[in-house]
Amino acid sequence: DAKTTQPTSMDCAEGRAANLPCNHSTISGNEYVYWYRQIHSQGPQYIIHGLKNNETNEMASLIITEDRKSSTLILPHATLRDTAVYYCIVRVRSGAGSYQLTFGKGTKLSVIP
Amino acid sequence: EPEVTQTPSHQVTQMGQEVILRCVPISNHLYFYWYRQILGQKVEFLVSFYNNEISEKSEIFDDQFSVERPDGSNFTLKIRSTKLEDSAMYFCASSRSGPRGANEKLFFGSGTQLSVL
Numbered sequence: 001d002a003k004t005t006q007p008t009s010m011d012c013a014e015g016r017a018a019n020l021p022c023n024h025s026t027i028s029g030n031e032y033v034y035w036y037r038q039i040h041s042q043g044p045q046y047i048i049h050g051l052k053n054n055e056t057n058e059m060a061s062l063i064i065t066e067d068r069k070s071s072t073l074i075l076p077h078a079t080l081r082d083t084a085v086y087y088c089i090v091r092v093r094s095g096a097g098s099y100q101l102t103f104g105k106g107t108k109l110s111v112i113p
Numbered sequence: 114e115p116e117v118t119q120t121p122s123h124q125v126t127q128m129g130q131e132v133i134l135r136c137v138p139i140s141n142h143l144y145f146y147w148y149r150q151i152l153g154q155k156v157e158f159l160v161s162f163y164n165n166e167i168s169e170k171s172e173i174f175d176d177q178f179s180v181e182r183p184d185g186s187n188f189t190l191k192i193r194s195t196k197l198e199d200s201a202m203y204f205c206a207s208s209r210s211g212p213r214g215a216n217e218k219l220f221f222g223s224g225t226q227l228s229v230l
Contacts, residue, residue, distance in 0.1 A: 099217065
């Protein structure tokens, strides 16, 4: 099953930074942390991923702790359109030898005007 | 920006009927997937497909399900005899680098809502 723990829900004021935490204390050395989001039953949308270094792209920043047991997704200036369920996923090697995306329940982020 | 396209957006069918859900993956992608999401539940993996064959499938993907890439652009999911519990949103996804690559990014379509009556 999913190897991550996330808060069920969070609120964030519009224009402020949204910081979404994720615990993955059993992560292995070669497993990546991925973040996806799902806006109101649309298809999941890739946001960012990383292994051990912090990452930034046009959507978000990903901060991974040095021991890799937790990470934080940062949306620097949240807008109403960022209201969604955010999934933190550790890609785990399946029995067939591939790395599958296993979605948990995620964090429902509500951006408030 | 290229995207995964799914048709139809909604499909209503009678129990026991066959349905085919269609997807057009991103054109230079080589790996294709189906996921589903029952209302209020998690997104679940069904099957992955590469080089014209199934790479991996979940326990959900039983003999009632099949996938096909009938031409160079379409990727389909067929449910042979639908059951009430097949009602769900079905998402197609594609990726360029595949599930054995650590840097794989999946791009999802907007889904087909299947309602079995």
